[in-house]
Amino acid sequence: MRDFRNSLIPRVLTVAGSDSGGGAGIQADLKTFTALGVFGMSAITSITVQNTVGVFGVWNLPPEVVYAQIKVVVEDIGVDVVKTGMLSHSGIVEVVAKAIKDFNIQKLVVDPVMRAKSGDPLLKSSDELALKELLIPLATIITPNIPEAEALTGIKIKTVEDMEQACKLLYSLGTKAVLVKGGHMEGDRLVDVLYDGSSFEYLIYERINTKNTHGTGCTLASAIASYLAKGLELKEAVKKARDYVQGAIKHSLSIGKGHGPLNHMWQFYPSL
Template sequence: MKVFKALTIAGSDSGGGAGIQADVKTFQELGVYGMTAITAITAQNTTGVQGVYPLSVEGIAKQIDSIGTDLTPDAVKTGMLFNSEIIKVVAEKITQYQWSNLVIDPVMIAKGGSPLLQAEAIEALKDYLLPIATVITPNIPEAEVISGIKITNLSERKEAAKLIYNLGAKNVMIKGGHEETDQMIDLLYDGNRFFQFESKRIATKNTHGTGCTFSAAITAELAKGKNIVDSISVAKHFIQAAIEDDLRIGTGHGPTNHWAYNKRGALCK
């Protein structure tokens, strides 16, 4: 039996709802062996981020080397990278080991508003990571920053997707969670066609870690050999179940339910 493996290079969330913790939970639920390279430690819970403590570039590089010399991943995901020095070493190591199936979640701002990517790192993201990305998964505010244009409708989102694609990513997935509509549309652009993934918006404040979880699910499916459209389709169902069947813990923006997808599958058998 082949064991599919996925590596997440991201920050740690002490509250367990986002970051490394959300990624590993998602990998596990989708039948993929998860590995980690931690870029920063955050002190956070459902009410917000109380502290961010980036690791040394040397420490991050060593973690990635440990994976690269022994446990070759079938797919790699990046999350919180915090600054340009970290972005550069991550891109360097991914290129060195010639890893494919790279999913970039351009984590910029936490749910509570705390910055998780320094302003000077935006250009490094464009210059070093986008040219080697299989797919980048920004939300609308992140897509505005990367593309440099304001997005107020689907047409402008398509234009932003084209601009981001031209920076080197093979696929651009702009999520629709920040649109104030009942029907949510996630938009994929592969350089030739647009694909729309629709879902019903759920009235809940418990959406902490949705971006991390969604991109981790895409990573897991790519690791198993799925194409980008099928990977996103599974990820959409996974995150929809996780939001609909939320855990209702904490006093702020609570986490999603990472076992909801498989729980629903078991009930249908």
């Protein structure tokens, strides 16, 4: 076990919404950080009334409160990587982008959360422009799933070639890299497409037959952020994060009446 007494533990800040059901959002992010050996901190953007079945209410925090949370964490503890999730309206997007610039955050993982696993909207289409213009240009990597990539690019994605086109369009917004996730494609073998502006990488994996995938996107982005904070290069961080998520899905938990959560601690408790 690593001894942190004489070294600084990697520090990752999640800026996202709270999931009262514990499967996604801030809760999934902090579980991932703990499992992967980094110190997790949080700036909550919204409080959702949510379980495995759906989202029953959303209360957004004032943008100045979101900014203040980021400010006090950065000024005291310090941050190696910021990961963003649910940013529910343009005012929150604006202050998060301002904080990234004000505090000179060098590594930013943007998960452009637009809908919950249940299909409930978490970001209005009218606020997507702020995400595209203000935050994505600051990102080290963005991690949209196919519906999110379609919304951000305006194209339909049916094939891997379509995913490649989406990657190029999203890269043109200013991010340093794009990971378009293929979990919404049909078939037993799925493909995530990673693009860094010069070449494509294809992460191929088997579909696991389970409905318990609540929080998959949050967890993947948080795992990427964790590995970046630990000093891995981007491509290696993405690959290791993908492996971690695959294990968390394989050992997922049958909790609740809807889409159950991943087992974020599967490496320690695989038989939960």
